[in-house]
Amino acid sequence: MGILPVIDESTAELTEIFKDLHAHPEIGFTEVRTSAIVAEKLREYGVDEVHEGIGKTGVVGIIKGKGGGNRRVGLRADMDALPIHEETGLPYASQNAGVMHACGHDSHTTMLLGAAKHLAETRDFDGTAVLIFQPAEEGLGGARGMLADGLFEKFPCDEVYGMHNWPNGEPKKFGIVKGAAMAGASFFDIHIKGKGSHGARPEDSRDPLVIAASLTGDLQTIVSRNMSPLDACVVSVTQLHAGSAYNVVPDTATLAGTIRYFKDEVCEKAERRMKELCDGFALAYGVEITCETRNIFNVLQNDADLSDAYMEAAGDIVGTDNVMLRDEPVMGSEDFADMLRTIPGAYCTLGHGGNVPVHNPKFQIDPGILPVGASIMARIVEKRLPLAG
Template structure:
């Protein structure tokens, strides 16, 4: 069965919301105007309970189905959308381009927020479910761990959320299609900074120095051995050195060098292996050359891990919306990260990709969310709520 008729009817209105949000992007936790817009819409729809300031600037709306009352003990599921934008200057040339220099919705969170608002309007009108739906509007997905902030602020316990679901648009997946998989669907994105302290001197007398550039150059190559020779070949791991800073002149060997990079893994075991081997390689190689080192290793969000039972539900709902031929139930995982992973560690649930067609890639100044995806997203959210909270 294709998209819901009411979702198609809402397409134009929700597109207007989406383009307004696109023109007014906000970054990380500073989503005050966006959160106010969301809360105003939820009030307009007649949502039963609206709470702001969860996880600093997050918004939660509760819609109770038939027979559900506050404190009645009926089941509650959470549906999550992210609200924040990126620190980029937009180059789309659209007539609704960002009005805020240096900020743009280059990941489609304007679309995510608008689709969930569209579903909220529909669900508040019909209430064709038994239980409650928690509409979760999250700040700071782009590197700010907003999902963790909301979880630590008591999101799940306060609203009695038993399952939680997320959705993200994906360029390259055709419009009208969904993609999902059980287990790890997005990677744990960790980062590291290695500082090598040697002994600087004249470039013509390297024997009187401990050259941190030479040591760092060997480290860059040695770190690749972790994926090539330490990790199980069937376990995904990416280690990329993305920055190397050292020196001030052509004839001076500096005292220090700094290397930065990222580690992406799809299991906690491989994640531990990668961090441990980085530390061992750095300590051993640097010591062998008589230098010193420090390692700042930061674990960001965990693997975005879809739970089996809830993924099965998500697949059935997506199939109901677009047909089985348009649902990839075993999509290849991506090594990008997603902080919805914190919510999936707190409660069982599933994260699904919705097709955004042939657009520019995410995090690109020419990217734009395709409004034709809106009705599909609304239909998915509505049918998921009605399916999981059916009598």
């Protein structure tokens, strides 16, 4: 079958949309320009209903198929960018200083718009397609915001599908993991209140930097000495902030980072041990230490049967040789997991040219992925809502 005809004919348009979105990235919950373009395009394509302001800056489109069926399939794409200064040198590089589509959400938004154009023009399905353009995926709780705003109460879905680009240098390679596919994540902030002094008289201090450095090392024992080697877990300290002068021992220091896991009880144990270590360090050094943790992403669970359905739909577009069932999940996280906790569905990856990883200032999307992803998303609707006869 290959690329769907309507989408194939729209490749140039989709590429221009993508480049425009890439040049004008917006951080989560500020995607005002992006969501306005999405809503405008959906109306231009003849989508039956367009709802704006869902979860602050989210957009939902409704397309009814030729048949009168009651089943509803959701398609979701994220829209937000990251606080990264772009270094790609592309002619359509970010015009917003310090903000970049370094995760490819601009491509996800464009692909779902391509699917919308095809589905609205052909309507070769029996039921309803629900198009979900989500804000603030990058750790800001956009999925939870849309759910709290009644996403699936207002726009019910029987199943829902998402997609992420994969810069693996393997264009059109579709990959999926059944069951637990992506890790859950908690973020933590540790605040150490010590006693400052002149840098020449450290004996007068209770140095929070020394404490922070020692605590950073001991936090690594949570995984190596408290977790079963069969339970995947990551504890990463990613920030250490302290001091502002060469000759001053500071009063305070702050550590921050993330926990990644595939079982809720593993995360709970890691958070408990982190707080116990902080309490112990506070007692040992005679300082105050507070440890705050907060869940950001749930474990992403793909429904086994719907994963098979997604693979079948992808095979129609890229060929079965390019469809891969993967065995190993990844430690990265994705807030589409929150939608999958409410509605069964599946989340896949789609390979493209280039191998610079996401969240890198030199990351680039291969625009050739756009009609491929759009076709797969449209095809899963047609396959799951087939017309009779």
